[in-house]
Amino acid sequence: MHPMLNIAIRAARKAGDFIAKSAENTDNVETSQKGTNDFVTNIDQGAEQIIIDVIKKSYPEHNIIAEESGVVSGKDADYQWIIDPLDGTTNFVKSLPHFSVSIALRIKGRTEVACVYDPIRNELFSAQRGAGAQLNSKRIRVGVSKDLGGTILATGFPFKAKQHSESYVNIVSALFVDCADFRRTGSAALDLCYVAAGRVDGFFELGLKPWDMAAGELIAREAGALCTDFSGATAYMQSGNIVAANPKVLKGILGKIRENANEAMMK
Ligand code: IPD
Ligand code: CA
């Protein structure tokens, strides 16, 4: 295993265990509001510090971009860790047991290793570029659906960008005619991993941040998914608008998006 994946996993497990323990006793959880419908807790911050400490101990010169701390600069600009210490904060705050720790490492701008850890189910999703994706060390693959028929699609509502509500609902409505059903789980990182494991057949969301996607994206691609933005191009890390599925299902999702999205979403 890539030594840096080893460190990512060590950090994710340590932070995940801290989050799972904190979920058992919510008296110690302090929640504050970052923005509209956007919350952070002392547990997000504590988990992030645990991850940063583990990475810095082994790689003091690497750069880190973390959701709550922003950029933690190091001397070696080629190495960039991207961290979401708690993906699914709203679930965590509401005691819905579905959230994750997401850690990716980009080397010279390319994601090389990634892990997403669900501490409640003790499920560790991981990937190394070119070496496939794993769930608890077992190889995972995307589903084999040939079109939207019978598919279960995951999505996230644009709760921070409600100006897109109408177009978004139109996309969902058009997809709903052809797919079997939808899930809105509340952790984009796990949604991408669930595409990788074939637990859902596709995922799309708009307005995500790099830390929501960086790890799950590599895991999904290494499991055979294609990831694109809403126009079918590859600029999802810039726009935050991502679609992930096997190539056939992706085509079906993109078709419905093209017919119903507004102009801003297609960028
Ligand atoms: C959120 C989750 C959620 C998605 C939001 C993200 P956070 O991340 O991934 O599923 O719908 O767009 O912001 O804030 O819980 O880390
Ligand atoms: Ca997130």
Ligand code: CA
């Ligand atoms: Ca987060």
